[in-house]
Amino acid sequence: MQKLYGVDLLREPNVNKDLAFTTREREVYKLKGLLPAAIRSQELQVQIIMDNLRSINSDLGKYMFLRDLQDHNKRLFYRVLQVHTRELMPIVYTPIVGLACQKYSLIFKRPRGMFITINDAGRIFEILGNCGEPEIKAIVVTDGERILGLGDLGANGMGIPVGKMALYSAIAGIPPELTLPVTLDVGTNNQSLLDDPYYIGLKQRRATGPHYDQLVDEFMEAVVKRWGRSCLIQFEDFGNKNAFRLLSKYKKDYCTFNDDIQGTASVAVAGMLASFRKTNTKINQHRFLFLGAGEAALGIAHLLTMAMVENGMDEETANSQIWLIDSQGLVTQSRPGIRDDEHKWPFAKNVKNTKDLMEIVNLVQPSCLIGAAAVPGAFNESILKRMAELNKNPIIFALSNPTSKAECTAEQAYQHTDGRCVFASGSPFDNVVYKGQTFVPGQGNNAYIFPGVALAIMACQVHEIVDEVFLVAANALAEQVSKEDLNIGSVYPSLDNINEVSLLLAARVAEWFFNKGYANVRPEPDDKYLFLKSRLYDALYDGSNFTKHVEETHHAWHQHD
Template identity: 50%
Template sequence: MEIDYAVVFFLLYLFLFSQQLRTTWSLKPCVSVCRWAHTKEKGKPLMLNPRTNKGMAFSLQERQILGIHGLLPPKVETQDIQALRFQNNLKKMTDPLEKYIYLMGIQERNERLFYRVLMEDIEELMPIVYTPTVGLACTHYGHIFRRPKGLFISILDKGHVRSILDNWPETNVSAVVVTDGERILGLGDLGVYGMGIPVGKLCLYTACAGIRPEKCLPVVIDVGTDNETLLEDPFYMGLYQKRDRSQAYDDLIDEFMEAVVDKYGQDTLIQFEDFGNHNAFRFLRKYREKFCTFNDDIQGTASVALAGLLAAQRAIGKPITEHRVLFLGAGEAALGIANLIVMAMTETGMTQAEARKKIWMYDKYGLLVKGRQQETDTNQEAFVHESPGNVESFLDAVNTIKPTAIIGVAGAGRLFTHDVIKAMGILNERPIIFSLSNPTNKAECTPNDAYTLTNGRCLFASGSPFGPVTLSDGRVLTPGQGNNAYIFPGVALAVILSRVRHISDTVFLEAAKALAEQVTDKELEEGRLYPPLSNIREVSIQMAIKLVEYVYAKGMAFRYPEPLDKNGFIRATVWNTNYDCFLPDTYDWPGIGFSPKAK
């Protein structure tokens, strides 16, 4: 008997079509019928993955198709209700560390919901996931540990770094934030407990600039710690050894940099964070022309501080070239800010030598002057001047140098004393006082002291968040927070999208200008030197647009063809917190195009 294959195929076609219809009505499809748009996971593993989990927001169809029907309560919730639940729970908490643990718990369970909650209340919650609370979390890291985040690479892994990177589940990483934990904020050497910093930074990559979280990789390099308290702590999670400061340390960092580029590409952004002063400058010089890298403590801090000075320039009406700046502290933050100020001054025609003469530094040994007993670092030499006379205290330095601006980055606490603030008020009609050290208890002074002791005339910025200050005459002034979060997310977004391979200091100069331009006249009148944090997503996007325009104009970009509509190009890439749908729009049967969603 001859077989009519046309009839057989027609009957098979009808059978498969009937299976599709049955799928639509009974919600029990054959898996081969459905093409999964966003995930290959099914069942409980899908719910345990924070990147795919939607909690009770899975629809009935999704629950049945994905094999999780019955694993959740029957109610289907909206993300709005989920966010409200977590926001209400957060409001009941008063302890910042408790809030941090709770928020990190949301991130570990449901990534999109975490960012939804964070972004909707960024002014309140950024101080929890970032400075100052992240510093507290780092000091307690081993005691509050729930689930590992990021990649841990130790000195014992030398020679095998690439194989460790291969263990990271994401294959398309665009940004890496790495620390060796030696100088965490103003808290010192915390070893692997410093992992909280890269995790927090990358949270802001996503929340502030819309960089996709799966493209971000936090890394801690563990070469030991010199913190005796941690070495005696049974809950410490790193190597129980003193810091390795031998050639093996340098070799490990070299291997790490090369492994990242080998795996993810030469335009992968690598942000150095909270390395010790010596290593921070050394690695910046060593790698900046070979890799797409920057040091946030040096360059990010410099950019945000310069932006504050440029905004203050508008309020005072005095160009930056007419300012004299005295730093409290002479480490990586102070030197980074000083060098960028010099760059801004020379851009107007002033010579580099003239610009450097306008910047003074005071460290724990006193004023940086020629001939003092304590040696100065080679990075400080440009700002070592002839002694102006007998200076035995920071107050003496203020009265002798007569600065128009003082910038605190020493992390040594309340060293902008009442006498210092009063002296600045006497010397200047509108004194500039930047108390930038983190966390809050390391700040050089509070805005309350700065405003009160200068009768509200000073232009103030802090590194940590402070609330508005009400003066005796009824005026309310809102202190600006000179937070690096205004800079590094926008810079990272621009660098990633334009595929810059080497990040020049001029990028941070342009970032400072772009930030200062976004401060309105009304905000300046309110005491602000930075835009409200509530608007930081738009601030970062606007900065990224300016920077993308700049790097293409200067021939620094390697993405081709150059996008003509840079505004539209950048906004189209920004990640949002809406849930993905796990059901396909149509089932892939030729000529059918039947959509269960259209039913």
């Protein structure tokens, strides 16, 4: 890196330390007079950032404050995230990132990531070279069609890849200079955005068909041409139809996965596996009813089948334990065209068609009720009470994001099941006190899965990501849920420990990659945990040691390339 001095150094977020520059550094780098006399430790800086953040009353204001910090002092931003993960996760990710995406055009200041439009077809390889980083090893890409439960937000959806990439580094220690958020701007069908004078994206209807497919094909090929076969491409918040289709199309030939399908499945199944420990039951004893049959629900359903097969059940019997409800009602075999739907057909049942949730609950008598349809309040008092009548410990997962789309709140779940349910949600809920007992509801946050999985994929230089990876990750996460976690009602480890949780999960996944022959790093390291730990990004800054650490980490990531 070229040496910077004076105001240029203070304006470069990669190396700026603000008041943490020592007396000697202020002399050497010509900072005298540009900073007040005080010298602050990074620890004190973190404390001051949090004091400022907590004084902001607006959720959007908190989000913007952190974005500004990232643009001003990158290491301090990541250090704050690492130290205060539990408090800041809802800001940089769900649920507040949903609001940020809705307002993204209004709050847009300094560009982050890359916007590739449908009009850039034929030039994507060249355009990727403008990203400013010579060696990218992980990309999160969206086309903005289905942002959380908020629908088509077009180019405003960039908030999702930006947030995901921040968690790559803050949680899994992936060096931020190796990551790139990307939005494929193919237009939007959201009329309010098309009419918005502030909108930052293309003001045209969404491209579809061959035009769309050619753009995505060119993007995938350009990434590999520029950064190699092992560059990870994580798909995020594509519409249901494209999400499944593109995953099926690319998974064999590219290092890619879809977090909404596979990451969500992994974290949800992990929560269920932990729930079964709490209820002292086996997975094969359960019946699962999904409200929703989109990316998340189908991803979870297929991974549950895989988990049941792993536990000795045949696939057909496993599928029979899973029931789906979509916008047309219960997924049945008599529905017109259902045989052509390869994702839903395995779960279609030979029963009458109905849309009535209570009627379906009475028919299925599920032990696990999973919400993934973004229908707020769908799990009402009557439904929850019926689940409590059917089960000693009903498992209620209200997974829809953001919080406003949740099928029920944690308080409603505990109250209407007499405190007997095992509850998890997609967005965070406050602790609930019911009949003198304090419940700490677990958040089935994909951040438990995708950063650690990505770390293992990148470090092992994997070329193909098979579905089994996400069952390995689910088991690794579930095993880290302690008895203490389960006793307070949480089916996930504490977010306070998420860095270590992610590293242990990544080590398990890496071990699996080597055992199954998917890893391309040679020689195979004896200790996968230490192998991964040597690659972690360190957000601390301690004088000249920082430059040394960057050089050593960079060498670790590139020595096998």
